[in-house]
Amino acid sequence: MSTTPCAESPMAPIAKPAASGATAQATRKIWIDGELIDREHATVSVFDHGFLYGDGCFEGIRAYNGRIFKLQSHLERMYRSAEKLRLTPRYPMAEVAQAMRQTVNVNGLRDAYIRLVFSRGVGTLGLNPFQCPVSGTVIIADSIELYPPALYESGLKVIVADRPRIPIKCLDPAIKSLNYLNNIMAKVEAIDAGVLEAIMLNTEGFVSECTGDNLFIVKDGKVSTPSVDAGMLHGITRRFVIDDVAPACGIPVEERMMRIEDVFAADEVFLTGTAAEVIGVSHVGETPISGGTVGPITHKLSDEFRRRVSENAPED
Ligand code: PMP
Numbered sequence: 235m236s237t238t239p240c241a242e243s244p245m246a247p248i249a250k251p252a253a254s255g256a257t258a259q260a261t262r263k264i265w266i267d268g269e270l271i272d273r274e275h276a277t278v279s280v281f282d283h284g285f286l287y288g289d290g291c292f293e294g295i296r297a298y299n300g301r302i303f304k305l306q307s308h309l310e311r312m313y314r315s316a317e318k319l320r321l322t323p324r325y326p327m328a329e330v331a332q333a334m335r336q337t338v339n340v341n342g343l344r345d346a347y348i349r350l351v352f353s354r355g356v357g358t359l360g361l362n363p364f365q366c367p368v369s370g371t372v373i374i375a376d377s378i379e380l381y382p383p384a385l386y387e388s389g390l391k392v393i394v395a396d397r398p399r400i401p402i403k404c405l406d407p408a409i410k411s412l413n414y415l416n417n418i419m420a421k422v423e424a425i426d427a428g429v430l431e432a433i434m435l436n437t438e439g440f441v442s443e444c445t446g447d448n449l450f451i452v453k454d455g456k457v458s459t460p461s462v463d464a465g466m467l468h469g470i471t472r473r474f475v476i477d478d479v480a481p482a483c484g485i486p487v488e489e490r491m492m493r494i495e496d497v498f499a500a501d502e503v504f505l506t507g508t509a510a511e512v513i514g515v516s517h518v519g520e521t522p523i524s525g526g527t528v529g530p531i532t533h534k535l536s537d538e539f540r541r542r543v544s545e546n547a548p549e550d
Contacts, residue, residue: 323369452532
């Protein structure tokens, strides 16, 4: 089935009622290279280097009440990732934006998680990416799986992973590449320890980020977060908290290199991410943070974040 171009402008809000439950899941449509395909038939070639080598990049994006949160920032990060991988996107940014709106709309979603994937495309079994003439584009829009609401009150338990974050020189963590094994193996460390997230250090021992979230600390009323020089995904939620949410609460944020000792000594620790939003940390390993609960500044920032995205989520 081929798609008709969406008449909406890339920044226009989505306006369709939400479908729900198993029926909605079964009838989901996935956008693949310009066509909307039924979920059960939505497949890619085994010769796609995205499958063979994790060669490609992706974005995880949220729609709140019909508005795609920070759509433009996500698209810019996606095209930056592609450029760093020397992957040529098949479609221009505006067309991908339109296709994302179309995929959300056709699935009757208003609150959604959107996955955008560029794969290197179909090629030979060799590594050479330039023998893959056309890159692949996939858009999945689904209902969002969230942390249980109680966790936002009690706080998240995390560990410090043994495994360091991959150095910038090897594969810049700022690239949201399809090769997530560094994060996955650290996540396995967390799961083995019975928790949901792990703090990752870089190979020089500086705090980098978590497996799927960025990290902030609060000490003596001051909020700080590791500098991107430590090597990390430049989180869209992190940037929104630094530039908009915290200033609106009268709380400046400092970006700096930090050691794990700074985290253990913090009054509060919180994480940011597309799925998690702003979530407090109650324990790092066996060490309670903020008395083993969620601190007041975290609550303030989390509430302000929620207010902003639920009222009128910015799409820029
Ligand atoms: N770090 C990593 C490794 C991530 O995968 C993510 C996204 N899940 C984040 C941080 C948070 O980034 P964002 O706020 O853009 O979702």
